[in-house]
Amino acid sequence: MAMNKNVYLDNSATTPVAPEVLEAMIPFFQSRYGNASSLHSEGRDARRAVEESRALIAEHLKVHPSEIVFTSGATEADNLALLGTALRSTGGHLITSRIEHDAVRHSADWLASRGYDVTLLEVDEFGRVSADDVREAIRPDTMLVSVMAGNNEVGTIQPIRAIGEICRERSVPFHTDAVQAYGKIELPMDVIDMLSVSAHKLHGPKGVGFLYVRKGTKLTPLLHGGGHEHGRRSGTENVPGIVGLGVATQIAFEERDRVTQRMEGFREYLIQEVLKLPATRLNGHPTESLPHIANFSFEAIEGESLIMKLDEHHIATSTGSACSSPNLEPSHVLVALGVPLSMAHGSLRVSTGRQTMQDDIDALLKALPIVVQELRDMSPFKVGG
Amino acid sequence: MYTEKVIDHFREPHNRGKMENYSAVGKVGNIVCGDVMWLYIKVDKNDAGQDIITDISWETFGCTAAIATSSMVSDIGKGKTIEEAIAVTNQDVASELGGLPPIKMHCSALAADALNEAIYAYLIQEKRSIPEALQKRHDHIAKEMAQLEERYAAFTEKGNSKPRGCE
Numbered sequence A: 001m002a003m004n005k006n007v008y009l010d011n012s013a014t015t016p017v018a019p020e021v022l023e024a025m026i027p028f029f030q031s032r033y034g035n036a037s038s039l040h041s042e043g044r045d046a047r048r049a050v051e052e053s054r055a056l057i058a059e060h061l062k063v064h065p066s067e068i069v070f071t072s073g074a075t076e077a078d079n080l081a082l083l084g085t086a087l088r089s090t091g092g093h094l095i096t097s098r099i100e101h102d103a104v105r106h107s108a109d110w111l112a113s114r115g116y117d118v119t120l121l122e123v124d125e126f127g128r129v130s131a132d133d134v135r136e137a138i139r140p141d142t143m144l145v146s147v148m149a150g151n152n153e154v155g156t157i158q159p160i161r162a163i164g165e166i167c168r169e170r171s172v173p174f175h176t177d178a179v180q181a182y183g184k185i186e187l188p189m190d191v192i193d194m195l196s197v198s199a200h201k202l203h204g205p206k207g208v209g210f211l212y213v214r215k216g217t218k219l220t221p222l223l224h225g226g227g228h229e230h231g232r233r234s235g236t237e238n239v240p241g242i243v244g245l246g247v248a249t250q251i252a253f254e255e256r257d258r259v260t261q262r263m264e265g266f267r268e269y270l271i272q273e274v275l276k277l278p279a280t281r282l283n284g285h286p287t288e289s290l291p292h293i294a295n296f297s298f299e300a301i302e303g304e305s306l307i308m309k310l311d312e313h314h315i316a317t318s319t320g321s322a323c324s325s326p327n328l329e330p331s332h333v334l335v336a337l338g339v340p341l342s343m344a345h346g347s348l349r350v351s352t353g354r355q356t357m358q359d360d361i362d363a364l365l366k367a368l369p370i371v372v373q374e375l376r377d378m379s380p381f382k383v384g385g
Numbered sequence B: 001m002y003t004e005k006v007i008d009h010f011r012e013p014h015n016r017g018k019m020e021n022y023s024a025v026g027k028v029g030n031i032v033c034g035d036v037m038w039l040y041i042k043v044d045k046n047d048a049g050q051d052i053i054t055d056i057s058w059e060t061f062g063c064t065a066a067i068a069t070s071s072m073v074s075d076i077g078k079g080k081t082i083e084e085a086i087a088v089t090n091q092d093v094a095s096e097l098g099g100l101p102p103i104k105m106h107c108s109a110l111a112a113d114a115l116n117e118a119i120y121a122y123l124i125q126e127k128r129s130i131p132e133a134l135q136k137r138h139d140h141i142a143k144e145m146a147q148l149e150e151r152y153a154a155f156t157e158k159g160n161s162k163p164r165g166c167e
């Protein structure tokens, strides 16, 4: 265990900022520090940088720049989509799924506690929502459908084109949390009305993101103040962050084919090798998945211990284990997939990034059988095989 | 979030594994987090004729804190008389570890309960009288265990021992 290099395989949690991104950001902390709302040349310089970044993002998404609303990240973007839609009236019906990120899930819970009706769509054993269920759930008072593009824990891709088309037919706005999918898979922007993105999952900085809002989509702002972002989100623009997000977007889209192909290779190899260990399962969809996420369960092992053991080997991963969550409940995603409780406790999420190398995967595959055996030896439960 | 002491015990836990020729075993679990601890004791008489716990070992399915508290309670309990060991609380276990995050205090409760249950099993087996507090604690723990055994039936020896593998 003399290995000192850190192996970082938790890129769904966050990613290292790409050198190009950091380089582009630095001037906006120091020499180009203007407030984008100021009239003087410093201000105009900052405004230009913000608008260039907006245009760059819009170009990659093939949307209009005025449809991009910068936020403090995807949590805010998700809140703006859900609450900004709901708070236009005092009641109404929201449709979302059981496997959403907490930013959507808890926004929906909050709305439910305020008297809104919320339908939670079930998922199949792979974590997929059925578009037919969306069709059936839509009511005359449905104000929004929100289904994520790709799941952050198990990687499963949702049929968002089909869902978006149904929403379009029924004239219901459709929001998708695309935090994990952005820059990784094709997004059907023609049927999406709102889309949340976060920079730090994409080798950009933390604390910045955006909500794409299709022209004509009605939202009430959540942050009131100086009327920034065309009154949709007040607050002095995070100029360095926005610049970083633009560059991160550009890199992600330009390198997409090459990087995601490599990620897919890692994922397939990981699945093949990890499932050779006894009493192990893959959570999520074998093929309909984001390229960078693979989630496994190990019988008779608890996830937090597994993560801590891998950390001893200088390998960073994560778990949806109950014991690592603030309420001790097992991951709502794994429970929604119907993963048996005995297995839901021992999950391991491996997520790769642009910087991931074969060496990293090999290091994990070398350490994993050792720590799995070590923990199984400690466990009162014996797995056969 | 964990103290160095917790991490040390997690990395190199003391007294882990099943015991040969144990006197009694205590099996406990927490229904919320799903963690399970089995604790084995060996009891002998000392020169004064008192029952002494001469050895402790354990098998644990659980979080970092569950493994560290298993290790710690085995250190604490060894060499104690039955009466002394009954008095060991989860606070004792947690404070010996330099404290635990609030949400992880129940992991130390698991450890103290496991020791209690092993003692309870021993006293029953030896047909001794059971102190009232111990009985009460046992009744409470037993209820939770029944639910957990159902959950883990597939991989306890009682149940089907074949793994389900990848479904």
Ligand SMILES: Cc1ncc(COP(=O)(O)O)c(C=O)c1O
Residues within 6 Å of the ligand: A012, A013, A072, A073, A074, A075, A076, A078, A101, A103, A148, A151, A152, A177, A179, A180, A197, A198, A199, A207, A208, A209
């Ligand atoms: C799917 C998904 N949505 C939303 C978020 C929240 O993003 P942020 O960290 O920018 O608030 C995350 C990341 O934590 C995520 O994975």
Ligand code: FES
Residues within 6 Å of the ligand: A322, A323, A328, B030, B033, B034, B035, B062, B063, B064, B065, B066, B104, B106, B107, B110
């Ligand atoms: S989280 Fe339950 S025993 Fe540690």
